[in-house]
Amino acid sequence: MPGTIKDKVAIIGMGCTQFGELWDKDADDLIIEATYEALDDAGVDIKDIQAAWLGTMASGVTGAALAAPLKLNYIPVTRVENACGTGAESIRGPAFAIAAGIYDICLSVGVEKVKDVGYGGLHTFRLQSDKWHPIYMGGGTGPGRYAMAATRYFNRYGLSREEGKRMLAKISVKSHHNGARNPLAHLRREVTVEQAMNAPMIAWPLGLFDCCGVTDGGSAAVLCRADMAKSFRKDYILIKGLGISVGPGWGKQKEDYDYTFWPETEAACKQAYDMAGIKDPRKELDMAEMHDCFSIAEAIACESAGFCGVGKVKEDVDAGSFEQEGDLPINISGGLKSFGHPIGASGGREVYEFYKQFQGKAQDPSRQLKNVRLGLTHNQGGHPGRFQCGVTVVGAPD
Amino acid sequence: MAAGIVSYGAYIPIYRLSAAELAKIWGGRAKPTETAIPNIDEDSITMAVEAGIDCLSNIDRSSVDRLYFATTTAPYTEKQSASIVAAALDLREDIIAMDIADSLQGGTLALQAATDAVNAGSAKKVLVIASDYRVPPPDSPYESSWGGGAAAFLVGDSGIVAEIEGSQVISSEDLTFWRRRSDTHTQTWEDRFIRDEEILPRVKGAVTGLLKKYSWNIGDFTKVVLYSGNAGEHAAVAKGMKLDPKTQVQDAMFDKVGHTGCAFVPMMFVGALEEAKPGDRILTVNFGDGTDAYAFRVTDGMTKLGARRGIKRHLESKLMLSSYGKYLHYRNLMEWDVDRMHHMEGSLNILWREKKALIRGNGTRCRKCGHVQLPPQRVCMWCQAKDDFDYVRMSDKQGDLFTYSIDERGAGVIDLPNVLSVTNLDGGGRVYGQMTDKDVDKLEIGMRMELTFRKIHEEGGFVNYYWKARPVRC
Known part of the structure; x- marks a missing residue:
C-alpha cells in the first residue's frame, strides 16, 4: 500500500525569473535569481539548505550545475531530468526526502537556457528519448509529434478541420488573455480566435499560436517539514499529492494506442488524487496549471486528468469553463503557451502560480482568482505515445 | 534449360521536372516534355531497391543466388552498392553481390554476366539491377533530357518469361561520355561528332552484327530497344535501320523520363516486356564502352508472371516538382545559408x-x-x-x-x-x-x-x- 505525501511537506518560499528570450542571462544567472527570490521570500539563509535538487534537461549536468553558481558547501545536490516534465521531478526529490525525515529544509530549482543556439525553435538534445537514435528520431519535432494527436483527435471525434482548429484557437486565446496580464510572462499579447486560426502553420494542424514559445527562465522553491512551516510564514502551502508516471513508450509502436488520450497523465493524476483524497477533481480543484506546450496538449490533458469526459473538452472550451470566470480556471498564468516553457523550470513555475494565487499576490490584480485553496499542476515530458508526466497537487494548510 | 529472363521490374521516381519549368529559369522555348527526378531522399541504391522489390514480387527472395548491380552514380566510390541493395532486399547473406560500375552499358553487361553464371551452373537465379541518375549540368540540353530510374531482371533457368536467343558484345575504348573522379558532371564532345561517328554507326553496327551472326532479319523482331542520346538521335537511329517507327521501335521515354544512364536501355526493355505477347521477339542494343545486342523471345510463361508496377504504372503515378528551386534543393546544386540547426549524428x-x-x-x-x-x-x-x-x-x-x-x-x-x-x-x-x-x-x-x-x-x-x-x- 503506497503511502501519501499529503500534508507532510510545505513550500515556504518561491521564486520565478522573468521568462523570455533573455540574451543577457545564462543558466547560472537564472539559478541565482530564482533561488535568491525564493530564499528571501522564505526568510531562509542559503547556509540553512541541507540538500538541493536541480531540474534541467540540457542546461547543465551533475549537481555541480547548481552547487557551483550558488556556492553550496558540500551538501547533497541531485540533478534530475524527465524532459519537459523535469520540473515536477525536481520538486518530488526534496519533498520525498523531507517526508522521509532525512532533511528539514531543502531547495528545489528548475532552469533552462535555450536561447544560445543561433536560431529559432527548440534545438534537439542528444540525450533525448528513444535511446537518442540517429535514425528513428529523425524528423520528429515537438510540434510535429503533438500535431499527430490533433489530427487523430479531430478524426476520432468527428471535428471538421475548421471546428478542430477553432477549438484549439479558443484555448490559445485564453492562454494569451491570461499571459498578457502577467508581467513575468514571455509572450504578453492578446490574440483573437481568427488570428490564432489563420496564423502561419508550424505543423498542421498546429499554427503559430497553438505552440508555446522557446523561452529562457528559472524557478525555485524552498521546502521544509510541514510542522516547521508556521515558524517561517502563515501563508505557506502544503503538498497534497505527487504523482509521476513514465510510460513505456509503446504508443509509437503498439497499434492499439490512438493518440487522443494521455495514459501517463491519467496514471499520474490517479496517484496524486489518491494521496490528496480527491474524488472529483473538477469540483474540488480551484485552479489547474496544465502542461500546454501546444493547445492540443491542454485539451487532451484536461480529459485525461478527469476534468471532463473523454472527447468532451470542446464543450467546456466553448462554455468558457476553463477561463478565469469559469468553474475551473486553467492556466491563469498564461500557461506554457504564453508564460513560456523553459523546460526544466516549467514544473516549478506552475507551482509558483498556485503559490502566488493562494497568497493573493497575483502579479496583476486583474488576474487574481478568489478563494484559491486547492490546485493541480501538470507537467509533462516526451511526446504522444511516450510521455513522462508529473502531477503535483498543492493546497492551503487546513 | 538455357538461362533466360524469369521476372522483371522497374522504378521511376515520383517527381517530374517539366521543360517549361526549366525554360522559366533559363529562357528559350520549352517542348512539352518532362524528366523523372529522384526525390531528395533517393539515390541509385534506393531506386535499385524499388526496382528489385518490383521484380521479386511473388518470388521467394531466398531463391536469389547473386546480385549484379549496375550504376554510374554509386553513392560510394570505395564500398559496394550491391551489398547494400542485397541487404535492403533482405536477400540471403551467402550470395555474391557485385557492382558492375561506371559504364552506361553496365546494365546489359550485367545481364550477360548473369546469363553466363546461370548457364555455367554456378547460380540458379541471379538478380540484375541497373539504377542511375546523372545530374545534368545546369542550363545544358541534358537538363531537359536526363532523368533517373531503375530496372531489374531475374535471370534463371526455370520459369522463363523471355528466352535469350542470341547476343553479341563489342568492346571499345572510345571516349564519348565520361566523368573523372574530380568531375561533378558528365563531360562529352561536340554532339555531331559523338552522334555521327559513335552512336549512329555503332548502334547500327551492333544490330547488323547480331543479325549477321544468327542470319536473322530486322523484320523478325516485334520490338527493337535502341540506345540513343536524345529524341532526335533516337529517330535517326531507327530511320537508319529502316525500322517502322510506329510499331517496331520501343518508346525511349525522352519526353516522360529522360535518359537514365545505365538504366536507360534496361528500362526500355522492361517497357517492351510488359507489352509483349508470347512469341514476340525483342532486340535490344546498348551503347557505352562499345556495344551489346541481345535477342529475346517471349514465352508462354509471360502470361503467368503476375502484375508488376514496371514502367507503365510508375509512369502514370507522378507529382510535378513545384519549381526549379525545389530541384536545386533536391540535388544540392547551390551553396546554402549556414545551417545552424542541430543535426542528427551518424553512428556506425x-x-x-x-x-x-x-x-x-x-x-x-x-x-x-x-x-x-x-x-x-x-x-x-x-x-x-x-x-x-x-x-x-x-x-x-x-x-x-x-x-x-x-x-x-x-x-x-x-x-x-x-x-x-x-x-x-x-x-x-x-x-x-x-x-x-x-x-x-x-x-x-x-x-x-x-x-x-x-x-x-x-x-x-x-x-x-x-x-x-x-x-x-x-
Whole structure:
C-alpha cells in the first residue's frame, strides 16, 4: 500500500525569473535569481539548505550545475531530468526526502537556457528519448509529434478541420488573455480566435499560436517539514499529492494506442488524487496549471486528468469553463503557451502560480482568482505515445 | 534449360521536372516534355531497391543466388552498392553481390554476366539491377533530357518469361561520355561528332552484327530497344535501320523520363516486356564502352508472371516538382545559408547493431503472443516476454495511415514540409516516422501506405538509410 505525501511537506518560499528570450542571462544567472527570490521570500539563509535538487534537461549536468553558481558547501545536490516534465521531478526529490525525515529544509530549482543556439525553435538534445537514435528520431519535432494527436483527435471525434482548429484557437486565446496580464510572462499579447486560426502553420494542424514559445527562465522553491512551516510564514502551502508516471513508450509502436488520450497523465493524476483524497477533481480543484506546450496538449490533458469526459473538452472550451470566470480556471498564468516553457523550470513555475494565487499576490490584480485553496499542476515530458508526466497537487494548510 | 529472363521490374521516381519549368529559369522555348527526378531522399541504391522489390514480387527472395548491380552514380566510390541493395532486399547473406560500375552499358553487361553464371551452373537465379541518375549540368540540353530510374531482371533457368536467343558484345575504348573522379558532371564532345561517328554507326553496327551472326532479319523482331542520346538521335537511329517507327521501335521515354544512364536501355526493355505477347521477339542494343545486342523471345510463361508496377504504372503515378528551386534543393546544386540547426549524428556502431531493422527492414514477432513490433523489441510490448522473438520482414507490408502531421519547420529534415506519420501495418506492427513521396493536399487518415527504402541523412560521413512510409505508389 503506497503511502501519501499529503500534508507532510510545505513550500515556504518561491521564486520565478522573468521568462523570455533573455540574451543577457545564462543558466547560472537564472539559478541565482530564482533561488535568491525564493530564499528571501522564505526568510531562509542559503547556509540553512541541507540538500538541493536541480531540474534541467540540457542546461547543465551533475549537481555541480547548481552547487557551483550558488556556492553550496558540500551538501547533497541531485540533478534530475524527465524532459519537459523535469520540473515536477525536481520538486518530488526534496519533498520525498523531507517526508522521509532525512532533511528539514531543502531547495528545489528548475532552469533552462535555450536561447544560445543561433536560431529559432527548440534545438534537439542528444540525450533525448528513444535511446537518442540517429535514425528513428529523425524528423520528429515537438510540434510535429503533438500535431499527430490533433489530427487523430479531430478524426476520432468527428471535428471538421475548421471546428478542430477553432477549438484549439479558443484555448490559445485564453492562454494569451491570461499571459498578457502577467508581467513575468514571455509572450504578453492578446490574440483573437481568427488570428490564432489563420496564423502561419508550424505543423498542421498546429499554427503559430497553438505552440508555446522557446523561452529562457528559472524557478525555485524552498521546502521544509510541514510542522516547521508556521515558524517561517502563515501563508505557506502544503503538498497534497505527487504523482509521476513514465510510460513505456509503446504508443509509437503498439497499434492499439490512438493518440487522443494521455495514459501517463491519467496514471499520474490517479496517484496524486489518491494521496490528496480527491474524488472529483473538477469540483474540488480551484485552479489547474496544465502542461500546454501546444493547445492540443491542454485539451487532451484536461480529459485525461478527469476534468471532463473523454472527447468532451470542446464543450467546456466553448462554455468558457476553463477561463478565469469559469468553474475551473486553467492556466491563469498564461500557461506554457504564453508564460513560456523553459523546460526544466516549467514544473516549478506552475507551482509558483498556485503559490502566488493562494497568497493573493497575483502579479496583476486583474488576474487574481478568489478563494484559491486547492490546485493541480501538470507537467509533462516526451511526446504522444511516450510521455513522462508529473502531477503535483498543492493546497492551503487546513 | 538455357538461362533466360524469369521476372522483371522497374522504378521511376515520383517527381517530374517539366521543360517549361526549366525554360522559366533559363529562357528559350520549352517542348512539352518532362524528366523523372529522384526525390531528395533517393539515390541509385534506393531506386535499385524499388526496382528489385518490383521484380521479386511473388518470388521467394531466398531463391536469389547473386546480385549484379549496375550504376554510374554509386553513392560510394570505395564500398559496394550491391551489398547494400542485397541487404535492403533482405536477400540471403551467402550470395555474391557485385557492382558492375561506371559504364552506361553496365546494365546489359550485367545481364550477360548473369546469363553466363546461370548457364555455367554456378547460380540458379541471379538478380540484375541497373539504377542511375546523372545530374545534368545546369542550363545544358541534358537538363531537359536526363532523368533517373531503375530496372531489374531475374535471370534463371526455370520459369522463363523471355528466352535469350542470341547476343553479341563489342568492346571499345572510345571516349564519348565520361566523368573523372574530380568531375561533378558528365563531360562529352561536340554532339555531331559523338552522334555521327559513335552512336549512329555503332548502334547500327551492333544490330547488323547480331543479325549477321544468327542470319536473322530486322523484320523478325516485334520490338527493337535502341540506345540513343536524345529524341532526335533516337529517330535517326531507327530511320537508319529502316525500322517502322510506329510499331517496331520501343518508346525511349525522352519526353516522360529522360535518359537514365545505365538504366536507360534496361528500362526500355522492361517497357517492351510488359507489352509483349508470347512469341514476340525483342532486340535490344546498348551503347557505352562499345556495344551489346541481345535477342529475346517471349514465352508462354509471360502470361503467368503476375502484375508488376514496371514502367507503365510508375509512369502514370507522378507529382510535378513545384519549381526549379525545389530541384536545386533536391540535388544540392547551390551553396546554402549556414545551417545552424542541430543535426542528427551518424553512428556506425548503431547501424551495425541494428542493421536487421534499419537496412533489412525487419521487425520482431513475439513467439509467445505473436504480435509484430517495429523497431525490434527485446521485451514484447504486448506480453512482456523477454528475448523470445523471431525477426520478420516488414518492408514489403502495406497498411493504413493512422495519423499524421505536416511539419513546416522540422529540425534535421531534408525536405520540408516534413510529414510525420503513424501507419498500422496489415497483420500487425506500427510504423512511426517520416512519410515521403507525399502530396500534402491529399493526405487522409485511412489511406493505404507502404514502406520504401530511403536516405535519412548523411551525418557521420556516410549514408544513413532507413525505411519511410509512403502512400501506396501505384
